[in-house]
Amino acid sequence: MKVVTRDLSHLEKFVRTLELMYQHRRANPTSRSDELYYGMLARYFRRVLDAPGQGHKVVAHTVFVPNELFAAFDLVPLHLESLAVIMVPTLKNSDEVLGAAKGFGIPVEICSAHRSQTGLFVQGWVPAQAVLWSHQICDSSSKSGELLAELYHIPSFFMDRPYNYGDRDALYYSQEMNSAIGFLEEVSGQKADWERLEQAVEYSRQMVELHREIYELRQAVPCPSPNRLGTQLMFAGFLWMGTPEGVSYFEACRDELRERVGQKRGFIPQERFRIVSIFPPPAHKWKLLDWLEREHGAVVVADPYCSHWGPVEWNEKRPLLTLARKYFASPLSRQMHGPAAIGWIPDSVEDALSHQAEGAVYWAHIGCRHGCSTIKMIKDALLEKAGIPMLVIDIDVLDPTFVTEEELREKLEGFLEMLETRK
Numbered sequence: 001m002k003v004v005t006r007d008l009s010h011l012e013k014f015v016r017t018l019e020l021m022y023q024h025r026r027a028n029p030t031s032r033s034d035e036l037y038y039g040m041l042a043r044y045f046r047r048v049l050d051a052p053g054q055g056h057k058v059v060a061h062t063v064f065v066p067n068e069l070f071a072a073f074d075l076v077p078l079h080l081e082s083l084a085v086i087m088v089p090t091l092k093n094s095d096e097v098l099g100a101a102k103g104f105g106i107p108v109e110i111c112s113a114h115r116s117q118t119g120l121f122v123q124g125w126v127p128a129q130a131v132l133w134s135h136q137i138c139d140s141s142s143k144s145g146e147l148l149a150e151l152y153h154i155p156s157f158f159m160d161r162p163y164n165y166g167d168r169d170a171l172y173y174s175q176e177m178n179s180a181i182g183f184l185e186e187v188s189g190q191k192a193d194w195e196r197l198e199q200a201v202e203y204s205r206q207m208v209e210l211h212r213e214i215y216e217l218r219q220a221v222p223c224p225s226p227n228r229l230g231t232q233l234m235f236a237g238f239l240w241m242g243t244p245e246g247v248s249y250f251e252a253c254r255d256e257l258r259e260r261v262g263q264k265r266g267f268i269p270q271e272r273f274r275i276v277s278i279f280p281p282p283a284h285k286w287k288l289l290d291w292l293e294r295e296h297g298a299v300v301v302a303d304p305y306c307s308h309w310g311p312v313e314w315n316e317k318r319p320l321l322t323l324a325r326k327y328f329a330s331p332l333s334r335q336m337h338g339p340a341a342i343g344w345i346p347d348s349v350e351d352a353l354s355h356q357a358e359g360a361v362y363w364a365h366i367g368c369r370h371g372c373s374t375i376k377m378i379k380d381a382l383l384e385k386a387g388i389p390m391l392v393i394d395i396d397v398l399d400p401t402f403v404t405e406e407e408l409r410e411k412l413e414g415f416l417e418m419l420e421t422r423k
Helices: 009-027 032-050 067-072 080-091 094-104 112-122 139-152 167-188 194-217 229-240 244-262 287-296 319-329 333-337 344-354 375-386 405-422
Strands: 058-061 076-079 130-134 156-159 273-277 298-302 359-365 390-395
Touching: 009 032, 009 080, 032 076, 032 080, 032 229, 032 244, 058 139, 067 076, 067 167, 067 194, 067 319, 076 080, 080 094, 080 112, 080 139, 080 229, 094 112, 112 139, 130 139, 130 167, 139 156, 156 167, 167 319, 194 229, 194 244, 194 319, 229 244, 273 344, 287 298, 287 405, 298 344, 319 333, 333 344, 344 375, 359 375, 359 405, 375 390, 390 405
Parallel strands: 058 076, 058 130, 130 156, 273 298, 273 359, 359 390
Antiparallel strands: none
């Protein structure tokens, strides 16, 4: 099968909706970081939408393909997982998108983030002229990149990321990145600008250090951050890592938290429960996080899957090796790609202790075999080493029909009632 017709009307509607959300934030200000976040989302996808008409090539890529590489070229990157996870809930068209994937033959057992990508692909809604893909963090990412290349008959390159993390593994992955640079040179018709790449790596270093500082500030009692912050930082990193815009956003978040900590003030007036979020909440129900704050005083003080960085050795003279080390250490990749015994399990325990958490919530996305395989190990480790219970709550990250919001609220309320009895 080859998808010939491109229909960008839905992407246009999506971008316009993001722009309206940004305008609303500007007209009704809450915080500078919140305004920056929605502005960044709108600009990122507006750039993708406008690229074909401006003579720029769009290169789609899967999660954790280093977007710093694109800084060396006049290419427009498109982060596929972010497109699906943000676009579908924003347009509230999961029935149409997942229905298209089902009609194409993708079973419901597959992760809905990747089923949604398939739905976007087969309907011609993705303006991509090439694709750079990897199996980091999961095999579904691998198949999504391959499928886009086959459906659109566009140039593609696969980056092989080793499972283990050591010096030889980092060197191997840097060589894969060097080959990816060669691929992007062919796609763009340009030679890589290594000075621009090195500058992007420096911006990334600043963002990583800011992220570490933000995470440390969230240890304060009361917690100075909103429940959405970890997720927003994750998407800002996905889309704007290695850019001055990304640095400015992370600085704004850091400054706001630093001010609240200095005033001994939490984000909400009265903090009652301190929670660790172990996996991403459903993208179509992010307002649940606001509800937890507003109605129950439950704050997400830690989220290792999107905030816990591993060690990175920075070397400005070897940007590709540095990027290889960075992407081994990146949150979610460090935890989910594995091995769990040196990432996800100890990171969750460490964060529960350092952030003085009273309980944890594991949002068990039914389509994620990699994530759900760790549930018992993490639950046992948190109880044994941090002394806190963990609620496992079944969800689908992009399919709102899997479980109702009422059911989710009931389960969360029951868990909070149990935590109350432990005080």
